[in-house]
Amino acid sequence: MDSQKETNVRVLERTLDILECFTKDEKDHSLMELVEITGLSTSTAHRILRTLERREYLFRDEATKRYTLGARIAYLGSLAENNSGDGLREAAYEYLVDLRDRTNESASLYVRDGVSRICLERVESKQLLRRVIAVGERLPLANGAAGKVLLSALGEEELRELLGESFGAVRDDLEKVRKRGYWVSNGEREVGLSAISAPVFDARGKIIAAVSISGPTARIINEELAEKVQLVVECGRKISQHMGYFA
Secondary structure, eight states: OOHHHHHHHHHHHHHHHHHTTOOSSOOEEOHHHHHHHHOOOHHHHHHHHHHHHHTTSEEEOTTTOOEEEOHHHHHHHHHHHHHGGGGHHHHHHHHHHHHHHHHSSEEEEEEEETTEEEEEEEEOOSSSSOOOOOTTOEEESSSSHHHHHHHTTSOHHHHHHHHGGGHHHHHHHHHHHHHHSOEEEESSSSTTEEEEEEEEEOTTSOEEEEEEEEEEHHHHSSTTHHHHHHHHHHHHHHHHHHTTOOO
């Protein structure tokens, strides 16, 4: 790689470093905050910010001098949302609504992104006591029913590389997921909450997502558990068939 290409790559990486400073909890930043977080020089950060502002990837409030994500980011985000999973989200929605209505619990669809799982679609329970999760929210892979299902698709070498020392703690659970075709969690991610999850396959038989219901443990793990497991597994099968998978 010649020096000009190396320079271009460094600029791109620094630009992404700045954009990734903006999160759900930190929606705006000053120039100096961005300098402190990224370790960039003030002049370099300012130059990149000016370009991002001009291209509408960032917006600068003239009164506060603080930056927020701009209209161009929102536009690209909407495209990603509409195109995510090659129609997976659209295919799953009606089945999630049916699963919610039949179990009276919140129904979700998760996909893996690195060491996280992302909520691709969610239909909230109509009950007052529920844990609200937003579409797009990231949750850990190693904890929770949907995370275990998504991890069960990976081989041991990939799991070791992905999870590191955490692999040993979930290894037996993942083997059980593969044998059973589902997982029931009990307070794995949050005390008092439980979930049931099953895989979604693509036309090649590859796990591409996990469907789940979640709610207070007393409502999930009770005398109706077997019936709820069957409904979740059935929902995963229906979405898989919609995606072209027939076992």
